[in-house]
Amino acid sequence: MSDDLNKKGSQDRSRININEDHEVTYWTKKFGVTKKQLEDAVKKAGSTSADAVEKVLKQ
Known part of the structure; x- marks a missing residue:
C-alpha cells in the first residue's frame, strides 16, 4: 500500500504494514x-x- 494517501494508483495489497493506521483499518475490515x-x-x-x-x- 502506498503511504501517500493522495496517490490513487494501484496499491500493494500483498503486504500488511501494521504501523500505518489506514492499512490496519483496511486489513481488519x-x-x-x-x-x-x-x-x-x-x-x-x-x-x-x-x-x-x-x-x-x-486456522
Whole structure:
C-alpha cells in the first residue's frame, strides 16, 4: 500500500504494514478481525505477507 494517501494508483495489497493506521483499518475490515488479532496473526505468520496472515487467521 502506498503511504501517500493522495496517490490513487494501484496499491500493494500483498503486504500488511501494521504501523500505518489506514492499512490496519483496511486489513481488519477485510479479514473481519480486531487490530490485536491482526497484529498477533502477523507475528505468528512471521511475515507481513497478506496470504500468510490470512492462512493464520483461517486456522
